Amino acid sequence: MNRINLIKPDDWHLHLRSGQIMKSVVGMSAAQMGRAIIMPNLTPPIKSARQAQAYCKEILKSLPTTSSFKPLMALYLTDNTTSKDIAEAVTTPEVYAAKLYPAGSTTNSDNGVTNIANIYSALEAMQKEGVPLLVHGEVTDPEVDVFDRESVFIEKILDRVVKDFPDLKIVLEHITTKDAVDYVIDCKNNLAATITPHHLLANRNHMLVGGIKPHYYCLPVLKRQNPDQKALLKAATSGNPKFFLGTDSAPHDREKKESACGCAGIFSAHAAIELYAEAFDGEGAIERLEGFASIFGPDFYGLPHNQEKITLEKSPWRVPDHYELAGSKLTPFFAGFELSWRLIS
Ligand code: NCD
Ligand code: ZN
Numbered sequence: 001m002n003r004i005n006l007i008k009p010d011d012w013h014l015h016l017r018s019g020q021i022m023k024s025v026v027g028m029s030a031a032q033m034g035r036a037i038i039m040p041n042l043t044p045p046i047k048s049a050r051q052a053q054a055y056c057k058e059i060l061k062s063l064p065t066t067s068s069f070k071p072l073m074a075l076y077l078t079d080n081t082t083s084k085d086i087a088e089a090v091t092t093p094e095v096y097a098a099k100l101y102p103a104g105s106t107t108n109s110d111n112g113v114t115n116i117a118n119i120y121s122a123l124e125a126m127q128k129e130g131v132p133l134l135v136h137g138e139v140t141d142p143e144v145d146v147f148d149r150e151s152v153f154i155e156k157i158l159d160r161v162v163k164d165f166p167d168l169k170i171v172l173e174h175i176t177t178k179d180a181v182d183y184v185i186d187c188k189n190n191l192a193a194t195i196t197p198h199h200l201l202a203n204r205n206h207m208l209v210g211g212i213k214p215h216y217y218c219l220p221v222l223k224r225q226n227p228d229q230k231a232l233l234k235a236a237t238s239g240n241p242k243f244f245l246g247t248d249s250a251p252h253d254r255e256k257k258e259s260a261c262g263c264a265g266i267f268s269a270h271a272a273i274e275l276y277a278e279a280f281d282g283e284g285a286i287e288r289l290e291g292f293a294s295i296f297g298p299d300f301y302g303l304p305h306n307q308e309k310i311t312l313e314k315s316p317w318r319v320p321d322h323y324e325l326a327g328s329k330l331t332p333f334f335a336g337f338e339l340s341w342r343l344i345s
Contacts, residue, residue: 009293013246020326030069034306178231194246197275237285
């Protein structure tokens, strides 16, 4: 197969930032994706429906009028989020979900939730109103090794939330471990997971062998090839609708990554669907890409599939070693490497 047609995909986990940075990157997602859930971890964070509405407007304004890309906004949950905030979100058409960042877990999570009990009334309202909870699934306990933080989160926190809110729709974002894959498969409730292209195509050896490679650093951090990366590849290509596309594409300028204290985040919006095609093709499962990229996500969110189609062709191209980012430079995932699939329309 040298050419495939797919329903246009959606990105269920995307960081666009704001201002000039957003303007530098939004077109890349808009060229590939029909819709994207836009992460609210700005400084300051998007905590209210009104802020989400304004942020959505800012994104739409920076797109050409011919673009049909639709940003789906998410609220940033804090210790002070109330059921009233959720009620406002429900009546705001731009808002589709709310995001749990455990405080201190990742980039711009300082205003996140310090104790899950603090958002129980918000979760109650979300369950009642059918608002999906999106989860950055890592504990922040300094005693817990950074490579174990997702597994411990599932055991100590997620499992409790799943049991206390049996009807709440939950997406465990950017899963990285076999533990997460197994938990999602076994869970009978409304639990799904997004998987990034970098967790499918890379493991911690890529980051740490032969010199430390800051452009492979993200959170949750890349794990082992065996069993974790292998379990993710198997889950994504299995056809199980609980697993769907979410790039976690996160723009950071080069200086902030190549630093004594480099920040977390990998940029993949320049070639998101091509990167996933690479991973699926590597598993001999290119025919399963459409379900993962274009069908299971909207089905979980209760939204229609996109009407448009895209075409991918097997014709190798080299990923540029940088893109411009608001007067600075950004190093994309796979920079300087060849990808076998190309988006042609
Ligand atoms: C994300 C970012 O840069 O905003 N970074 C990352 O490593 N994934 C935040 C997040 O999703 O954790
Ligand atoms: Zn993210």
